[in-house]
Amino acid sequence: MTETPRRKAVILVSGGMDSAVTTAIAREQGYAVYALSVAYGQRHDSELVASERVARMLGVAEHKVVHVDLRTIGGSALTADIAVPLDATAAHDDAHIPVTYVPARNTIMLSIALGWAEVLGASDIWCGVNAVDYSGYPDCRPAFIAAFERLANLATKAGVEGAQLRIHAPLMRMSKADIAREGHRLGVDFAQTVSCYQADADGRACGHCDACRLRADGFRAAGLPDPTRYV
Secondary structure (H helix, E strand, O other), X not given: OOOOXXXXXXXXXXXXXXXXXXXXXXXXXXXXXXXXXEEOOOOOOHHHHHHHHHHHHOOOOEEEEEEOOHHHOOOOOOOXXXXXXXXXXXOOOOOOOOOOOOOOHHHXXXXXXXXXXXXXXXXXXXXXXXXXXXXXXXXXXXXXXXXHHHHHHHHOHHHHOOOOOEEEOOOOOOOHHHHHHHHHHHOXXXXXOOOOOOXXXXXXXXXXXXXXXXXXXXXXXXOOOOOOOEO
């Protein structure tokens, strides 16, 4: 009997815990995963090494790394010589967009994913954005994902010809604790992931930035051990 080909999905894989869980969810749902990582000039490039580990760990069909140098425009603590806020200064509220926001990052990454999906003949793009326990970035909100999905169907040959391109953000309404529990259920080895905004060359976390705080709080609230390696 001929095996039915699995649906293809392009998934943005940063090397962090959110994208690892997103990938695991897509695989559980039967997708053949094409992992896309973007080297955008981020200061924490050890996450790109982590993305390779995550791709191997979760058995993706292909892992592609695309280079887009956002340091040429800067504007973020992750792409310019601006200090990453630590400890108390890393706190944020809904009215404040932190300096770790990278201008247009998710728009650019999803656009690249859209292009690859069209080449692959894939109708599904997945990303790990979250609007509950996150850093207040405007491109992590449900309205942004919905708007980009509309754009995808308007701006592509595939969409115009009726492919019905979909942007999946399965973690959107989940807390970091929920994400940690879901990853645990799916067998994700979080020790292979890197979330820190300023991880060292070996992928060890600082333990003081917003990303580290959210990650540690998530494992604590989930009642799970934190496998993060700290400096």
